Each structure stands twice: as structure tokens, then as C-alpha cells.
Amino acid sequence: MGFFDSLFAGKRSTPASSVTFHLDQAAHMYEDGNIGLEATTLDITPDSKRVAVIGLNGAGKTTLTKLLTGLLKPASGSVRVTGLDTAAVPTSRIAREVATLFQNPDRQICKDTVLDEVAFGLELAGIDRAKALRRAQLVIDRFGLPADEAPFSLSRGQRQMVAL
Numbered sequence: 001m002g003f004f005d006s007l008f009a010g011k012r013s014t015p016a017s018s019v020t021f022h023l024d025q026a027a028h029m030y031e032d033g034n035i036g037l038e039a040t041t042l043d044i045t046p047d048s049k050r051v052a053v054i055g056l057n058g059a060g061k062t063t064l065t066k067l068l069t070g071l072l073k074p075a076s077g078s079v080r081v082t083g084l085d086t087a088a089v090p091t092s093r094i095a096r097e098v099a100t101l102f103q104n105p106d107r108q109i110c111k112d113t114v115l116d117e118v119a120f121g122l123e124l125a126g127i128d129r130a131k132a133l134r135r136a137q138l139v140i141d142r143f144g145l146p147a148d149e150a151p152f153s154l155s156r157g158q159r160q161m162v163a164l
Contacts, residue, residue, distance in 0.1 A: 020045050021068055021098075025077035028063050036063035039077060070094035096125065105163035106152065114140060114154070115147040117162050 021044040028036040037060040044051050053061050066072040067079050070091040079086040082097045102108050111117040118139050122132035140147045143161055145154070151162050 020080070020082060022080040023064075023067070023077065024080075026067060026074040026079050027076045028067060028072055029075050036060055036072070037067065040064070041077075065100055069098055069100055099164075101160060101164045105156070105159040108163040109151045109159060112150060113147065114145050114149055114151055114162055117151050118145075 023040050023042040025039040025041055026037065027039045030036050053064060055061055063072065067074060067086065068081060070086040073087045081094055084094060086094055109117055111120050115133065115136055118136035119132040122135055123129060137147060145158060145162065151159055
């Protein structure tokens, strides 16, 4: 079991080694008629060591991310995350398997201390506060972050670690 897996022990429905993203002719069109993503087929498996999604503004990178996290539902085709059909299960269930780190971490930070911020994510996953604080402290210690500092006083890279 990896370091981060141990933080969420008992909360994952599938082991990290079996995480797979599968898009089968997935497409999304926004209400204004703009195409967010045209029929796309993609598999990301545990053997996919690194995956980069690059493209111009408006190419569909954010739409793809939102489809993978369940924030958007495919207009056609299907999207599966660890076997879960994102069109059929609640976003809160998908969030146990996958998350997004925004380019600007400040849009994800909402607590007054690094410790509270890191613990907050664990609490959202259903871990009781005392256990979440203990596990958060492990992460903070491992990455050399200051537990009692305000997240916004950290460098951008440190804020990204806290948000993640």
C-alpha cells in the first residue's frame, strides 16, 4: 500500500493499482451549442506511466478533466473511472477515485492552517476529524510543510501540494 493509499485506507473501493480511465466515443456539448469534446476514445491503465493532455485554448482539456471527474456527463458515448460509469453514479462517489488539481491552487484552499486544509480533504472522504488530523500531520511532515501556517503564506508550489 502506497503512502497516499494509507491516508485513505478503508475508503477506496478499488486498489490504486487497478485505477483505469476509459472513454468510449465520449462527447460533450455545452448548452450554448459549443462542442466541448468530440467523440473521443481513450484508455489510461496502470501501465500508462505518464499521460499528458496538451492543446490550444478551447481544445477540450478542461472538458475532458470534468468528464473524468464526473463534473460533466457525456452527451454521447461513455466515461468510466475505475469501472464506474460517470453518467450513472454521483459525482461524490467518483471523487473517491479521482480529483483535479487546479492550475491556480488558491481556488481550492479554504481553511486557515495547512493542517486544517489537508485534514479537510480527508474529512470530506468520510474520515473522522481526529483521524484526519493525524493523517494530515503525516503528509505535512513528509513534505516539510508548516502545519500551523496559513496556506496563503506559502509558495505557489507548496500551496499546490496542500491543495492536492
